[in-house]
Amino acid sequence: MTSRYRQVYAGWKQDPEAFWAEAAHAIDWFSPPQKVFDPDQGVYGRWFAGATCNTCYNAVDRHVENGRGDQTALIHDSAITGTQQSLTYAELQREVMALAAVLARHGVTKGDRVIVYMPMIPEAAVAMLACARLGAIHSVVFGGFAARELATRIDDAQPKLLITASCGLEPNRLVAYKPLLDEAIGLSAHPPQHCIVFQREQLVCDLIAGRDIDYAEAVAKEKEAGLELACVPVAATDPLYVLYTSGTTGQPKGVVRDNGGHMVMLKWTMENEFGVKPGEVFWAASDVGWVVGHSYIVYAPLLHGCTTVMFEGKPVGTPDAGTYWRVISDHGVVALFTAPTAFRAIKGQDPQGEFIGKYDLSTFRTLFLAGERADPETIKWAEQRLGVPVIDHWWQTETGAPITQNPVGLGMLPVKYGSPGVPMPGYDIRVLNDEGHEVPAGTLGNVVLKLPLPPGCLPTLWDADERFRKSYLDAFPGFYNTADAGILDEDGYLFVMARTDDIINVAGHRLSTGAMEEVLAEHPDVAECAVIGISDTLKGQSPLGFVVLNAGVARDTSIIEQEVVTLVRERIGPVAAFRTVLTIKRLPKTRSGKVLRATMQKIADRQEWKMPATIDDPAVLDEIDAVLKARGISR
Numbered sequence: 219m220t221s222r223y224r225q226v227y228a229g230w231k232q233d234p235e236a237f238w239a240e241a242a243h244a245i246d247w248f249s250p251p252q253k254v255f256d257p258d259q260g261v262y263g264r265w266f267a268g269a270t271c272n273t274c275y276n277a278v279d280r281h282v283e284n285g286r287g288d289q290t291a292l293i294h295d296s297a298i299t300g301t302q303q304s305l306t307y308a309e310l311q312r313e314v315m316a317l318a319a320v321l322a323r324h325g326v327t328k329g330d331r332v333i334v335y336m337p338m339i340p341e342a343a344v345a346m347l348a349c350a351r352l353g354a355i356h357s358v359v360f361g362g363f364a365a366r367e368l369a370t371r372i373d374d375a376q377p378k379l380l381i382t383a384s385c386g387l388e389p390n391r392l393v394a395y396k397p398l399l400d401e402a403i404g405l406s407a408h409p410p411q412h413c414i415v416f417q418r419e420q421l422v423c424d425l426i427a428g429r430d431i432d433y434a435e436a437v438a439k440e441k442e443a444g445l446e447l448a449c450v451p452v453a454a455t456d457p458l459y460v461l462y463t464s465g466t467t468g469q470p471k472g473v474v475r476d477n478g479g480h481m482v483m484l485k486w487t488m489e490n491e492f493g494v495k496p497g498e499v500f501w502a503a504s505d506v507g508w509v510v511g512h513s514y515i516v517y518a519p520l521l522h523g524c525t526t527v528m529f530e531g532k533p534v535g536t537p538d539a540g541t542y543w544r545v546i547s548d549h550g551v552v553a554l555f556t557a558p559t560a561f562r563a564i565k566g567q568d569p570q571g572e573f574i575g576k577y578d579l580s581t582f583r584t585l586f587l588a589g590e591r592a593d594p595e596t597i598k599w600a601e602q603r604l605g606v607p608v609i610d611h612w613w614q615t616e617t618g619a620p621i622t623q624n625p626v627g628l629g630m631l632p633v634k635y636g637s638p639g640v641p642m643p644g645y646d647i648r649v650l651n652d653e654g655h656e657v658p659a660g661t662l663g664n665v666v667l668k669l670p671l672p673p674g675c676l677p678t679l680w681d682a683d684e685r686f687r688k689s690y691l692d693a694f695p696g697f698y699n700t701a702d703a704g705i706l707d708e709d710g711y712l713f714v715m716a717r718t719d720d721i722i723n724v725a726g727h728r729l730s731t732g733a734m735e736e737v738l739a740e741h742p743d744v745a746e747c748a749v750i751g752i753s754d755t756l757k758g759q760s761p762l763g764f765v766v767l768n769a770g771v772a773r774d775t776s777i778i779e780q781e782v783v784t785l786v787r788e789r790i791g792p793v794a795a796f797r798t799v800l801t802i803k804r805l806p807k808t809r810s811g812k813v814l815r816a817t818m819q820k821i822a823d824r825q826e827w828k829m830p831a832t833i834d835d836p837a838v839l840d841e842i843d844a845v846l847k848a849r850g851i852s853r
């Protein structure tokens with residue numbers, strides 16, 4: 219089939235407002251937009267100004283009204299407990315309505331924030347939808363973060379209420395959420411009034427009288443009362459959620475997502491970009507704590523009337539490297555979306571793909587990879603073993619949906635290995651040099667997006683317009699700075715090469731080395747520190763710390779290093795995967811005192827590097843090289 223991509227993209231470029239007005243017909247509005255785009259609202263304009271709508275209505279209720287009530291909406295498959303559970307759209311509606319009633323009974327109304335700190339269980343999706351139903355703003359916090367990270371988010375979002383579970387399940391351990399929750403609440407200046415706690419049978423926790431509410435009991439009561447709680451109309455421009463993501467400091471950025479634009483964009487991507495039809499089974503193997511989970515476990519598949527799979531487990535070890543194929547075959551999955559690291563893990567344990575042959579994958583059509591750079595070897599391995607197209611696509615928490623893609627729904631374009639595809643409608647991508655001038659095709663530079671951003675992208679950061687401008691808009695006036703460096707080739711394919719800030723990508727998880735440095739600096743024996751991301755064959759990157767100790771510290775450095783590793787786990791969480799720190803005599807710096815992290819990373823990765831002209835003392839780099847070699851870290 220010839221791809222319709224060029225024609226569709228040109229159509230968007232010619233008249234973006236007409237394009238999105240047309241796409242908006244796929245959404246049920248309570249009242250239509252007065253303006254498709256209002257350039258005078260918000261920081262750079264707002265989409266669908268004047269419209270009213272409800273995301274829960276579009277994701278759940280309208281499907282029940284339109285005859286999908288008996289269709290499975292959500293399948294929960296836990297490879298850890300070995301259980302499967304499913305909810306039809308009608309059942310999902312009942313669960314969401316009941317939890318929304320509990321929230322309302324505890325004073326949650328439109329615009330209130332609710333933190334959702336949940337493992338991968340159906341109640342996490344129900345919690346998000348219950349907030350959406352009331353027009354409350356959810357903020358999901360990933361379960362692998364430590365108490366202090368949760369506290370930071372509580373203080374920024376100032377939630378009225380928090381929804382959690384007694385535990386998460388990792389393959390090697392039970393993650394008790396309650397102690398983390400109590401510690402976070404103890405640390406926060408704006409604690410929620412109540413916590414709704416879902417008790418999992420694997421670990422039942424004690425509830426604090428007056429503060430904690432038992433999820434199952436409260437929901438059962440509301441079901442008995444039978445209150446039919448309608449979806450609350452909100453402005454299209456009202457926030458649906460705030461999702462915190464790593465910034466360049468320890469203070470995470472609260473990415474705001476609106477209701478109207480978000481629905482329009484996600485609905486459009488399902489058919490046109492992912493090539494999936496209503497009624498089909500879609501599986502994003504991510505976590506609801508990440509943007510991929512928000513967009514492609516919960517909202518997009520449900521808005522589109524699909525069946526979504528929520529998977530608790532890992533690609534390997536739960537119990538083996540065949541788990542993904544088992545899930546596809548058990549549930550008739552047509553498209554799987556995951557991070558390349560998952561495939562590197564599977565390939566590492568089953569290089570011949572022997573597990574693949576053990577399952578019926580006849581429904582499976584497409585594999586989508588994103589979240590980090592997909593190495594061509596992994597893509598080719600997956601293509602050959604699975605016999606389906608493998609599509610790398612690029613986006614960010616901030617955009618909520620792909621920026622570049624090979625839009626299988628519009629018809630596949632030729633694959634260029636190493637490229638996550640071409641710009642999707644809504645995105646005018648440019649590559650600029652540091653002075654803000656466009657570079658010729660094939661040249662590396664700063665990847666930027668011409669304003670306005672399309673529907674679904676962040677309109678701002680939570681309660682921080684100025685930080686939004688500073689972080690994204692000020693560097694290149696008229697453009698959003700993605701903080702990715704890349705190359706556009708002569709055919710319009712983008713190649714994403716590296717971040718231009720301190721963000722690293724560990725197993726598809728976005729982490730700030732700056733935030734880790736803040737923790738290292740807290741150790742009483744540490745005078746100076748640096749954290750860099752080095753290449754990792756499984757996780758893409760992994761963090762590596764360097765510390766310079768205070769003069770006169772005589773303690774065993776290996777003990778201090780272990781303490782520092784523990785500190786990062788306690789402060790940021792296990793997700794930081796921070797396992798190695800090296801004690802060095804001094805850090806390499808420029809004469810003006812800037813730490814030469816990029817050079818350190820090149821040395822650690824055994825890449826070619828040039829002696830920076832501004833270096834204060836070149837001998838420091840030899841010292842670092844020697845320490846890396848002595849610890850067997852240089853690749």
Ligand code: COA
Pocket residue numbers: 360361362363386388389393503504505508510532533534556557559560563588589724725726727756757791792793794795
């Ligand atoms: N709650 C609590 N802890 C969590 C957690 C959660 N939701 N998710 C991860 N962790 C912990 C892990 O248990 C691990 O802890 P440990 O140090 O005690 O072993 C640590 O955080 C690091 O986790 P992870 O980076 O996932 O490494 P891993 O070794 O457990 O697994 C992979 C490696 C590749 C199998 C795994 O990263 C994976 O499945 N990735 C798939 C990609 C993905 O989901 N990306 C998300 C964005 S699309």
Ligand code: AMP
Pocket residue numbers: 463509587588589590591592610611612613614615616638700701702714716717723726727728
């Ligand atoms: P997150 O906000 O967690 O989704 O992380 C976004 C960042 O991950 C991007 O800015 C990129 O640096 C990186 N990323 C995501 N997808 C890809 C991809 N397909 N190829 C290369 N890098 C990617």
